[in-house]
Amino acid sequence: MKNSIFVSYPSPINETQVAFIEALLSYLDNRGFSPRTLGVTDYDMDAPLKAMRRLMLESNGVITVALKKTLTMVPIDDEESVDKGILYEERWYTSPFCHVEPAMGFQLGLPILILREKGVVEDGVLDKGVIGSYMPEFDVTKPHGEYFRSREWVDIIGKFEGYARSVAERKGTPPRLY
Numbered sequence: 001m002k003n004s005i006f007v008s009y010p011s012p013i014n015e016t017q018v019a020f021i022e023a024l025l026s027y028l029d030n031r032g033f034s035p036r037t038l039g040v041t042d043y044d045m046d047a048p049l050k051a052m053r054r055l056m057l058e059s060n061g062v063i064t065v066a067l068k069k070t071l072t073m074v075p076i077d078d079e080e081s082v083d084k085g086i087l088y089e090e091r092w093y094t095s096p097f098c099h100v101e102p103a104m105g106f107q108l109g110l111p112i113l114i115l116r117e118k119g120v121v122e123d124g125v126l127d128k129g130v131i132g133s134y135m136p137e138f139d140v141t142k143p144h145g146e147y148f149r150s151r152e153w154v155d156i157i158g159k160f161e162g163y164a165r166s167v168a169e170r171k172g173t174p175p176r177l178y
Contacts, residue, residue: 002034003168006056006105009037009065010095016140017067017117023144024065024115031161035063052104060171061164062105066094066116066126067140092119099124102131111163113156 005028012018028035036042036055044051056062073088094117102112102125112131116122118139125131136156138147147153 002029002032003164004059005033005035005164006052006059006062006101006110007035007037007065008062008097008101010067010069010098012067013069014140020138020140020144021065021067023148024063027148027157028063031157033161033164049100049104052101053108056101056105056108056110059110060167061111061113061160062102063113063160064098064102064115066098066114066120068092068117068120069094091121092117094120094126098126106131111160111167113160 007025007028009021012021025035036059038044038048038051038055042051042055044054046054070093072091072093074091076087076089098114102114105112112133114126114131114133114135116126116135116137118137120126122128126135128135134156136152
């Protein structure tokens with residue numbers, strides 16, 4: 001029986017993001033995990049937050065992939081940039097659910113792994129140190145197989161897998177009376 005993992009990501013906006021998500025899901029499947037995503041593998045008629053909570057209670061960990069979703073132009077108040085005629089800078093934001101879902105998992109005591117696409121603004125739970133674990137940044141323009149073989153990925157996913165398997169073990173163990 002595969003170990004259920006809640007996997008959260010916004011709808012990809014380009015083919016490189018699609019390929020990254022497919023590679024991640026395949027990796028998890030090959031490692032004995034069953035990646036579950038609301039609206040992709042699981043459907044519910046309740047309000048999204050209620051449905052997410054229910055799915056998380058059935059899962060043993062949360063992986064969130066913060067993909068680029070919304071491009072904004074932010075005014076620059078840096079005098080040097082303004083002198084060069086640069087009035088705005090681009091900022092990429094991800095979906096609000098990439099903040100909500102890891103926070104929900106944290107409240108349930110589930111192990112959390114957040115992956116942030118290079119260029120996504122570090123705010124909310126994507127800010128370093130908020131969740132308390134290392135948050136890797138990945139580049140969808142580079143070969144995915146290369147990233148999933150990197151020392152960084154192997155160490156991080158190995159630790160996450162251990163935590164998720166431990167949750168599954170603990171859920172099956174009856175409480176002790178002594």
